[in-house]
Amino acid sequence: MSNCAQRLLDLLVAHGIDTVFGIPGVHTVELYRGLPDSGLKHVTPRHEQGAGFMADGYARATGKPAACFIISGPGMTNIATAMGQALADSVPMLVISSVNRRDTLGRGQGRLHELPDQQRTLAGVSVFSHTLQTPEALPEVLARAFAIFKSARPGPVHIEIPLDVMPQACPALVPKTTEVFPPAAPEAALAWAADWLADAERPLLLLGGGCAAASDAVRALVERLDAPAMTTINAKGVLGCDHPLDLGACASLPAGRELAHHADVVLALGTELGETDYDLTFDGGFHLDGRLIRVDIDAQQLARNQAADLALLADVGEVAQGLLARLPTQASRAGAERVAHTRTALALRDAEDVAPYAGFLDTLREALPDATIVGDSTGPVYAGNFIAEMPAPRRWFNSATGYGTLGYGLPAALGAALGVPERPVIALVGDGGLMFTLGELATARACRVPLAVVIWNNAGYGEIRRYMDAQDVPRLGVDLPAPDFVTLAKSLDCYGVRVSTGAALHQALSASRQAPGPTLIEVEAHRWSA
Known part of the structure; x- marks a missing residue:
């Protein structure tokens, strides 16, 4: 009879997990036996934060979750x-x-990796955090996690297994195959929304990350309505390149706000309407000011940031x-004329904060x-x-x-490259942010991934400096000397x-693309010329 830790592996495979990021x-x-x-x-990062960012990048690139195996205490x-x-x-x-043995939890005995309450500590950055009390509960807890991944607003799920539970004998656990479907909108709500949109003279769509898995249907809807569409950062690409109805992420800019202000019906699909997409100022x-129809898979999200006139709890x-x-x-x-007029008013490529990088970004796209x-x-x-x-x-x-963290780019790009090995991946990082997780360059080399790591080196924290x-x-604290990145790359x-x-x-x-591992490309910002 196998133990709990070994049965966990069987269940992960049964649920479609194929990659684990972790440091033994x-x-x-016992998880590694x-x-x-x-x-x-299994991929071994150089830091647990790197493991999480790799799993994040893997999920964003593939649309499916990966697992992380993390030690108690400092690992968590x-x-x-x-x-x-995430x-x-x-x-x-x-x-x-x-996590430590069940009989020691919460007792403050100074045991290795002890936290006063690890489960509660991680609950604040999880959809849910659960302590497994018996091996028999494992299938149910995992099924709960995957039900959320497939039918609700996803996010990290944390399951901790006490040291005395991992080695316990566990019978063969064959998970029941459950087809999980996300919520669907009632017919009456769809009819109501369709009537509003059909009668609209100046409709507008706000497309969020929830549209990524339904890009064909969303694009068809945008075209059927002949309506401008603003896309959040995580919805970029939903309409493809050069779409005449795509305004991109302009909701924080005056011309974009003017268009939104005059829309008579606004359809918001899978977007939280949050600050970092709609209020960067x-x-x-x-x-x-027009009627707002919100569609989201999270009921609470339907009431946040902007009050809706009609809210549909449903899959986009x-x-x-x-x-x-x-x-x-x-x-x-x-619609195309409204978009063209707004684009002219935006003049994004000529904007002070954008123009210095326009040629640089063009080169990335032209090369790969x-x-x-x-x-x-x-x-x-x-x-x-x-x-x-x-x-x-x-x-x-x-x-x-x-969340806006630093250090994300390199490990998340590695996760994406492992998830979609057939596609080129570029990690676009600054010299300051790269130093947070620079060790993951060694992980990328060990994985033999042809990852392009492009460093915009402006000698410190340039955005904060500005x-x-x-x-x-x-x-103060923003002008930082960087290592010789080229020599550092060669040393790895x-x-x-x-x-x-x-x-x-x-x-x-x-x-x-032909390299046997990562290529580190340092761009000297002060000398850059497109």
Whole structure:
């Protein structure tokens, strides 16, 4: 008879998990006993935060969760930041951890890796956090996690297994196959929404990350309505490149807000209408005066940030299909003309915060047109959130939205590259953010992933430096010396190159696809010339 830890592996495979990110420790070693024969791929990061970011990038690129095996105590507090980012952006992630023996929990005896209450500590960055009390409860707890991943607003799920439960004998546990469907909107609600949209003269769509899995239906709906569409950062690519109705992420800018203000019916699909997508100026200036129809898979989200006139608790794809079946043939509402007028007013590529990076971003796309670009919080990423266009969803994501952590780009890009090995992946990072998780370059080399790591080196925390200057705050703690990244790459048996022109960047990116491991490309910001 196998033990609980070994049965866990069987159940993970049965639920479709194929990749585990984790660092073995004395408290998780039992999880590794059967791992070599389980069929699961294991990747060892250099830090637990890296494990979480890798699982995040894997999920965003593939649409399915990965698992993390994390030791109790410091392992869990290390991964908490990555879980916070995933929770903010609705990214599925299964975190399996150890915890001390059941008879010692909460007693404060100073045991190895002890926290006063590990489960409660992690509950704040989880959809739910559960302590497994018996092996027999394992199938039910895992089924609960996957039901959320498939039918509710996803996020990290944490399951901790006490040290005395892991080795307990556990009978063969064959999970019952359950087909889980997300909620669907009632017929009356769909009819009501369709009537409003059919009668609208100036409709507007707000597309969020919840549209990524239903891009075909959402695109058809946008075209049927002939309506402008604003896409959040996590919805980039839902309408493809150069779509005449796509305004991108402009809700924080005056021309975008003007368009939204005059819309008579607004359909918000799978978006929380949150600050980092709609109010980057932090002035509360995004207002909707028309009727607002909200569609979300999370009931609580339907009442946050903007009050809806009609709220549908349902899957975005199902609603889009339902509306298409009820709306008349394509109306003519001058949608493309409205978008063109707004784009002219926005003049994004000429904006002060965007123009310095426009040629740089063009070079990335020209060199690797099919690439997934995974970003950290750095100047080119902020600019790309406004102007980068993607051919499909799940091709542009970063930590400059939601939780807004640093250190995300490199490990998340590695996770994406492992999830979609057939597609080029670019990690777009700043020199400051890269130092948070630089050790994961060694992980990428060990995985032999041809990952392009593009560093925008502006000698410190450039965005914070600029903000300090704007607020007339003396620069302190933002001008930081960086290592010699090229030499550092070579020390890790990676290829490193320093570039300052578009032609050199293009050549390095093209060559990265044939490399036996990651290619580190340092762009000297002060010398850059497209």
